[in-house]
Amino acid sequence: MxxxxxxxxxxxxxxxxxxxxxxxxxxxxxxxxxxxxxxxxxxxxxxxxxxxxxxGGMNASLGNVPGDDGASDDWKMHAYDTVKGSDYLADQDAVEKMCREAVATVYELEHMGTVWSRLENGKIAQRPFGGAGFPRTCYAADxxxxxxxxxxxxxxxxxxxxxxxxxxxxxxxxxxxxxxxxxxxxxxxxxxxxxxxxxxxxxxxxxxxxxxxxxxxxxxxxxxxxxxxxxxxxxxxxxxVQFHPTTLYGTNILMSEGARGEGGILINSQGKRFMEKYAPNSVDLAPRDVVARSIEQEIREGRGYDGGYVHLDLTHLGSDRIMERLPGIRQIAMDFAGVDPIKEPVPVQPGQHYSxxxxxxxxxxxxxxxxxxxxxxxxxxxxxxxxxxxxxxxxxxxxxxxxxxxxxxxxxxxxxxxxxxxxxxxxxxxxxxxxxxxxxxxxxxxxxxxxxxxxxxxxxxxxxxxxxxxxxxxxxxxxxxxxxxxxxxxxxxxxxxxxxxxxxxxxxxxxxxxxxxxxxxxxxxxxxxxxxxxxxxxxxxxxxxxxIIGLEDNNLNINYKPVTLGMFEPKERVY
Amino acid sequence: MKIKVYRYHDGMKNPRYDTFELEPKPGLTILGALFQFQQNFDDSIAFHYSCRGAVCGTCAMLINKVPRLACRTQVASLLNGDLKIPLSPYHAIEENIEWDNKEEVLIEPLPHLPVIKDLIVDMGKFFEYYKDIEPVFKPADSTPEKERLMDPDSIPELELYTNCILCAACFGSCPIDDSDPEYLGPAALAKLYRFYIDPREENGIERLKIADIPRGWWDCKFHGNCRRVCPKDVPPLIAIAKAREQLEKEGEDR
The missing domain is CATH 3.50.50.60 (FAD/NAD(P)-binding domain)
Structure with a gap:
């Protein structure tokens, strides 16, 4: 002292x-x-x-859930998805640090008592998320x-x-x-x-x-x-500034990406699943910037509902899956929009989400x-x-x-x-x-x-x-x-x-x-x-x-700094 | 419609009630109504707010004599009478204030905690009781390299209790916390039970014994208000009943 x-x-x-x-x-x-x-x-x-x-959850390449072809996940793939998702602006040394430490971090929380959702074999459950090549997102319901x-x-x-x-x-x-x-x-x-x-x-x-x-x-x-x-x-x-594609119409409370990770789909006012047009491979699970723009474009071109929203449809997931994996957002949809996602689609629009x-x-x-x-x-x-x-x-x-x-x-x-x-x-x-x-x-x-x-x-x-x-x-x-x-x-x-x-x-x-x-x-x-x-x-x-923007003599000055590359060369970003 | 709001600050002899008229637009919550009050009527109004989505637990207050989250309570459904919750009586919810429940919403601070200003109460005691039950994970074994395995079937019961957002609506609804200010209260006991049933803990009955005291498990009279007002459907009553059963069984075995 x-x-x-x-x-x-x-x-x-x-x-x-x-x-x-x-x-x-x-x-x-x-x-x-x-x-x-x-x-x-x-x-x-x-x-x-x-x-x-x-x-929705926390990404870590635990590899508890195998990928499509039975392959297993690792931190490099997590890093690749993160860098590609960042449109190559992320500093790759920082990304490497984060993705290498991710697994230990999820375990650390578990060791402190966090109740994660579990797989049948007792391991921490993981679900697919936008822009990720693996079901990598560890979660505790929603x-x-x-x-x-x-x-x-x-x-x-x-x-x-x-x-x-x-x-x-x-x-x-x-x-x-x-x-x-x-x-x-x-x-x-x-x-x-x-x-x-x-x-x-x-x-x-x-x-x-x-x-x-x-x-x-x-x-x-x-x-x-x-x-x-x-x-x-x-x-x-x-x-x-990130705009999340699915925020509840009216209050803009978040409807987790986990909803689409679990199989939820976006539908316009013509009843069409429009994401196929914008991201033919990833469809509804393309990254947030892509999906938010797609929804906004649908709305601007007259294929949204009055007031400016589209539908997030979960009804086909069935009551059990919604109650087990997405109970929190069901409650929010009922409390704040009077809509039960088990019975009807949820009205959503993009909203600011992350800095x-x-x-x-x-x-x-x-x-x-x-x-x-x-x-x-x-x-x-x-x-x-x-x-x-x-x-x-x-x-x-x-x-x-x-x-x-x-x-x-x-x-x-x-x-x-x-x-x-x-x-x-x-x-x-x-x-x-x-x-x-x-x-x-x-x-x-x-x-x-x-x-x-x-x-x-x-x-x-x-x-x-x-x-x-x-x-x-x-x-x-x-x-x-x-x-x-x-x-x-x-x-x-x-x-x-x-x-x-x-x-x-x-x-x-x-x-x-x-x-x-x-x-x-x-x-x-x-x-x-x-x-x-x-x-x-x-x-x-x-x-x-x-x-890089700083304040000097009460004026904002703009400068620029190079991006740290290294692992992945910038490429066109396609989903 | 109108909101009738409890007003009190240091130096006032008695609280007063201010009435403010506003339009009950669809989707308007009590929290939204309070922001309108602040913006257009009197900017000295004090109330807690943060997430506005019923997850952070900061805005519990007494609304039409029922403890609720202001952000989750829709004004229209309240006026329609859709949100009626019958409660076992206690001092704070006695109908001692006149209000027209078809036209007005009565907003008061959460009972059983001292009022700092208007709708803000001092949560100190609530968190002190929470801390009394030693709310920290105490694993039975040493730290493994990976995760401890858990049977997925053990999760739903645990989630009933981990869902608690510590808003203290239950604490403000409990007739025992009214008559015995020392009672640990439903939230703290539910939290203790959450650690007891965590299969990774296996400290067994020792955990429950922390509240094996008059102001703990044994003070509850099963009025059930806690369960009725909980915005997250946490069932402290079940925790309390099961804990007592375990403790009684252990007493007989000895």
Whole structure:
């Protein structure tokens, strides 16, 4: 320890983990096992993290289920599918690391007590998933994220690891070119706290909620990416946003890819199985970018239902299979759309689902700012490139939660205990800022501006993009950013002021929206999830590279970085 | 239609109820109604939210005197009377507030936990009781190289309990948690039973003994509210009955 503060709301821990989902909890377990002092800071109780909503499963080449010709799976095939799925934008060294570690990671969760679905022989069950050459996706019915999150929460709780629950992080603190902690609002009291640490790990998840149609939890507002950007750490490949093909019409709650993995099919308003036309080999199990575009095209060409959706038909699977393998999505369809998938098809449309881009980190999870690390969806180590395969995100969270914690454990001996003064002064800065925001004259409604932004992002930076509309969109984002200084909550109490929290989220979301927009406008090609009608082809000559956007003197600067190839040469991507 | 919302914050002598009128569009949930309240009526309203898809367990509250997830509860079906759940009576669900249940929805905080502000309760006690039952996997054998095998037929019973999302709707519905604030409650006991029946554990009866105390298995009077309000169909009653049976059998054998 060795750091004492006269301010009661300053805390010291060797490592601060921001975010309590699968990545944050797995890292916490590793830090705890290493004997370092750590703490986890999260704006929600860890069990309310978005990881809990992951349905379909986790990819690992266990080979428990043989492939079509009786062949067995291995990590190289997993890597190949991942790289091809990424439209060759993934860094192949990172992919190799992930796919090699996948098997041990699934076993590790099993050893901690996760209840996986099982085959007749007692081994962990695996199902086919989009873009995968093997039935490789390990699952726990359609509640894989829930089962894994509860397991890791149990493990970390058992270590008496300190949690700061419902603390919203307001800034990262830098001193002498290092990250030495953060500040946070304790939401229930409104008090500002300072955290001093030798290392900070960002594990804050995605930014899906900058789009109005999203499968994401309402809390996925990209706070971590915005904090990093503000601290001078660039973001990578932010224009690559995954739209999941099958989200429930009306609420956009996820209908797992597992539904098609189990044999579900997509049908247009003419009663036709249209995926045969777009992906003759993989059909309904083509990767998500391909299927989402196909559905959108059917709808745009008048073969969707009124309101803009198609049908996901599971009725032929029969009641037993649906009840055993897909009970969660059946419940969701009944609760939120009044449809029982055993009896009738489910209305679905594409919706934002995943952020492939994120905080730029190297293969060890380090950012350019010493002491700051990132892992999971908030980071871009680039295992997903331009399009993530289903079943690879849960995998990424648990693997890199562990591995990046290992990086920290190794690096931390080189870090001195930081000074307290910069953290105290950062706390003052936040207090000052909040006072200023709360003292403003009443302006526009914060929630209306948020609605305007999320609608704009889906319309102008959605599944099909083009230069002209995107440029208009960027201008509108800039106008909204200017409006921020006029917004203020009506509620002036600091304790449990959720409107203030949403205002602070919105500031970051608009910055993230601008980064997405600028990256998308400059990338004049189509690759993976980024589909431009004015540049419909992939352009490896000019764009086989990562977009890197950083903040310098309050301006966003765009640079590019090469992609790490090695195992697989870029080829045309056909399914 | 209207929602009638419980309002309380530090410094208020008594809670008050605010009424807000809105249009019950198809698909509107209680959570959606609360967001409209926040956006258009009073942005100081406090309530928990996260997944909005009935999987994270953060938004349990008392809706028309029944503990439910706000995100899963459709306003229209509530007004039609389709979602009636008869409960064994306890203090918090007494009809002490006037409301017109054809026109209004009454929204109050989850009972048996202290209110922090409006619809947000302090879940500390609930998670303390959860922690009391030692909710962590304790395998019987040393770690194998691959997975431990499990009979697929053992999964359905386990899933009944692993499906729990720890929303505390059961805790807020339990007449025993009303009369005995020390009672561990349905969720913690169901979680304990989940570990007991895990075939990889084989710690046997020792697991159950953690709650072989007055505030554990023996406090339940089988009112059954927990099962009726559970959004995930977890059956704590079955767990409690079976645990008692095992413990009694063991007592006789000794």
């Amino acid at each position: 060795g750091v004492a503060s006269t301010v009661e709301s300053i805390h010291y821990h060797d490592v601060i983990i921001i975010g309590g989902g699968l990545t944050g909890l797995r890292a916490a377990l590793q830090i705890s096992n290493s004997g370092l002092s750590g703490a986890l800071v999260s704006k929600v109780h860890p069990l309310r993290s978005h990881s809990v909503a992951a349905q 509640r894989t994220g829930h089962n894994a999150l509860h397991t890791l929460y149990e493990q970390v709780l058992n270590k008496n690891f300190p949690f700061y629950e419902e603390f919203f992080v307001t800034s990262l603190v830098k001193d002498k070119g290092r990250c030495i902690g953060c500040t946070a609002i304790e939401i229930m009291t409104g008090k500002i706290h300072g955290f001093i640490s030798k290392a900070v790990l960002m594990a804050t998840g995605g930014f899906g909620r900058i789009f109005n149609r999203s499968t994401n939890a309402l809390i996925n507002t990209g706070d971590g990416q915005a904090l990093a950007l503000e601290a001078g750490v660039p973001l990578k490949d932010m224009e690559f 492939m881009g994120g905080i730029d980190v190297d293969i060890n999870g380090s950012t350019i700012l010493p002491g700051l690390y990132a892992a999971g969806e908030c980071a871009c180590i680039s295992v997903h490139g331009a399009n993530r395969l289903g079943g690879n995100s849960l995998l990424e969270t648990v693997i890199f939660g562990r591995l990046v914690a290992d990086t920290i454990i190794k690096d931390i001996n080189n870090f001195q205990i930081p000074d307290i003064l910069p953290v105290e002064s950062a706390v003052n800065d936040v207090e000052f800022k909040i006072k200023e925001v709360m003292g403003r004259e009443k302006g526009a409604n914060i929630f209306d501006v948020k609605d305007e932004m999320t609608e704009l992002m889906f319309q102008k930076f959605g599944i099909f993009r083009n230069g002209q509309t995107m440029k208009k969109g960027l201008n509108e984002i800039l106008k909204m950013e200017n409006k921020l200084s006029e917004l203020t909550p009506n509620n002036k109490d600091l304790a449990v002021n959720q409107t203030l929290i949403q205002f602070l989220e919105l500031e970051g979301m608009l910055k993230i929206a601008e980064v997405v927009a600028r990256g998308a406008i400059k990338r004049k090609e189509s690759r993976g999830s980024h589909m431009r009608t004015d540049h419909p082809d992939r352009d490896d000559k000019n764009f086989l590279k990562h977009t």
